[in-house]
Amino acid sequence: MTRHVENDTTAAPPQPAPPAGRMCADDRRRQIAEVAMRLFSERGFRGTTTKEIAQAAGVSEAIIFRHFATKEELYTAIIDYKGCGGEAASPVAGRPEQPPFIDELRGLVADAMEAADDLAVFRTVAQHMLEHHEEDTEFLRLLMYIALEKHSLGQVFWDKNVRVLYEFLGGYVRRRQREGAFRDVDPYAAVRVFLGSVIHHSLVNLLWDRDPARRIFRVTNEEAARQFADVLLRGIAAKDAVGAGATKRPARNREGGADVKNNRDKNKKR
Amino acid sequence: MTRHVENDTTAAPPQPAPPAGRMCADDRRRQIAEVAMRLFSERGFRGTTTKEIAQAAGVSEAIIFRHFATKEELYTAIIDYKGCGGEAASPVAGRPEQPPFIDELRGLVADAMEAADDLAVFRTVAQHMLEHHEEDTEFLRLLMYIALEKHSLGQVFWDKNVRVLYEFLGGYVRRRQREGAFRDVDPYAAVRVFLGSVIHHSLVNLLWDRDPARRIFRVTNEEAARQFADVLLRGIAAKDAVGAGATKRPARNREGGADVKNNRDKNKKR
DNA sequence: AACATGTAAGTAAGTACTTACTTTTAGAGC
């Protein structure tokens, strides 16, 4: 297997074709998928031509069709790889699919949940999501195209990721209601308010209020996460539990806080 | 009129062409714009062909280009007409542009704002927005395409509609903070939580959780509006003002309530 | 007759995808 130094292919749309040498099939397949992902996320499925993809990848059009039978298959492989995995249709060969985002989250907030540190739970989730969106803006854009174009894997993504996140957080809210910490609101209403804030925030910053200098609500991810969690928790807190923090262990919120920190560091690495 | 059997190409979506007779230019222009809007919102700018538009409008392709110089001009005219108005470029001839959504809202909540009936203010805004989104799903979809495709009028829409809505609600929050009714949070954080809930709710129902039977958070617009407003208001209420309703006039919420009612009736008509 | 509304049949430049062919490279046998 000839492992090849990947030439830096991240620039303006049509790109002057880098001096790509020969690659082994797996590398080339992955490179095409990455380049295509960038273009698809920028201009949508229909707006991206196979010729453009070939140019951007520095190869001829024919080799795209050597690696992917159709443009649609290339598209689907990318989506599939990025967490809509339908198990079948191995995406970027060999690669065992990304670690599911939801599992990362579960791990991050497990301690805080056990400790019933509500603020840490929601802050951590919010911040982790915001950072994930910022790290992978391409995929966020792609997701919107997928939804608009009604690609069949859109439904899979929803069910495998967002729906389970709703159930995960909704379950926590329900538990805390049983424990008397939260008042009696529809748990999914609470989750919608929370995820609505977070996702809307990312989407606005990505799609509408793009210029950071002109932004109407200009905050760091950390600050935004704190505010969203704070408003939500006060909004659903039981009357007797006034503070926004945990009712049971107001001082010991180190676990949740540490998780947020870890997450921050992890952010730097990419 | 020689009706011709069009060779079967595109199949289902483009519609079997209605028996449109002769029209005066203005009517035709408007009809084309409406049909095109439907198709653009469904498949995006690049995904919609002028041939499809012509078929769906029941005319030949050439007359589209008699009324609109280019496909892009047709697209822009539609967007412009739907509230991104840049004054110039008369959209659908003669027609004086839709009444700005934000002004409708201002009128609807004016009384409730004066009465400082917070719940009525936010409930009315939420419900009116949710209903507007439901009535005009085509435009919501189109907006997402506009944002993704980075159409220049997207910025105009943001500034003329969403931005002013943020400022409008943010201003109200600030005022209520001064009055001691709301605690000291960033007003735009509060608005983001609120509009995030509302817009995310519409977007989810439109794009992701489309099947009403499977929906994860299944409520009427009225109920959703109530819940979002409720969580937000408790979330930002000052400590001493415990209840979610107005601090000053807890009983007299008739004004805001009446507005919500009127709005509801309007919903039924579609 | 005049003029606006309409059309059938183009055109040139794409579009996804193929074909027929050349180059590179791993690795066996010497």
Added chain:
DNA sequence: GCTCTAAAAGTAAGTACTTACTTACATGTT
């Protein structure tokens, strides 16, 4: 080391079809 070779990686130049947009001409109403 060296050649030889089979398979894989690559390409140039197509194919059949679609695209936005045009042209030359027809029809209906005043």
